[in-house]
Amino acid sequence: MFEIPISLIRQHLFCPRIPYFILLGFGNPDKPVWVRQGGEIHKESASLFLRRSLSKFGLEKADKKFYVKVFSKKYGLIGEIDMVLNDGEFIYPVEFKTHGHKPEKSHILQLVAYGLCLEEETGLKFQIGFIAYRDENKVHRIEANEEHRTKVIRIAEEIKNNIERRIHPDTPATANQCVQCEWVNFCNDRL
Numbered sequence: 001m002f003e004i005p006i007s008l009i010r011q012h013l014f015c016p017r018i019p020y021f022i023l024l025g026f027g028n029p030d031k032p033v034w035v036r037q038g039g040e041i042h043k044e045s046a047s048l049f050l051r052r053s054l055s056k057f058g059l060e061k062a063d064k065k066f067y068v069k070v071f072s073k074k075y076g077l078i079g080e081i082d083m084v085l086n087d088g089e090f091i092y093p094v095e096f097k098t099h100g101h102k103p104e105k106s107h108i109l110q111l112v113a114y115g116l117c118l119e120e121e122t123g124l125k126f127q128i129g130f131i132a133y134r135d136e137n138k139v140h141r142i143e144a145n146e147e148h149r150t151k152v153i154r155i156a157e158e159i160k161n162n163i164e165r166r167i168h169p170d171t172p173a174t175a176n177q178c179v180q181c182e183w184v185n186f187c188n189d190r191l
């Protein structure tokens with residue numbers, strides 16, 4: 001089964017060629033791509049933040065698990081979630097960030113991808129997730145709507161199709177994006 005690390009959704013939104021290069025083994029990443037990215041916070045820090053902020057989730061009685069690995073057979077997605085809350089009826093993915101104050105579209109879609117995996121694995125309902133910012137001590141409640149779900153599924157399909165076709169994907173990336181991109185040496189039609 002073809003497995004797409006959920007962290008690649010953000011990369012795909014930046015440029016569809018990046019997941020293509022990573023999954024086909026161009027370059028040589030030091031660590032598996034599903035390992036958490038910079039900017040996320042470690043468990044001790046998350047626990048501290050959580051003690052101060054749990055009421056902000058409105059789920060004081062929910063069961064909590066940290067760093068939960070998930071997999072969706074249906075969509076071919078794989079990943080690791082910072083925290084999962086479970087109240088017996090609903091399942092809630094939570095992502096911690098050190099910086100920032102407002103979730104970007106890519107963060108929301110990644111959160112929804114985690115939720116889809118949890119829903120499939122646990123059989124519980126997924127409707128809401130959270131993105132928490134430690135520096136600002138803020139928790140954003142994200143409602144996963146149909147549009148989010150459809151987008152995540154479409155992106156997973158696009159990544160899969162790009163790999164299967166083995167052709168450099170078309171890209172909407174601008175010259176400004178390419179200048180700051182570490183994969184530019186693999187894109188001889190750019191710059």
Ligand code: SF4
Binds near residue numbers: 182186
């Ligand atoms: S250099 Fe530009 S086209 Fe190539 S992967 Fe980076 S952003 Fe995409």
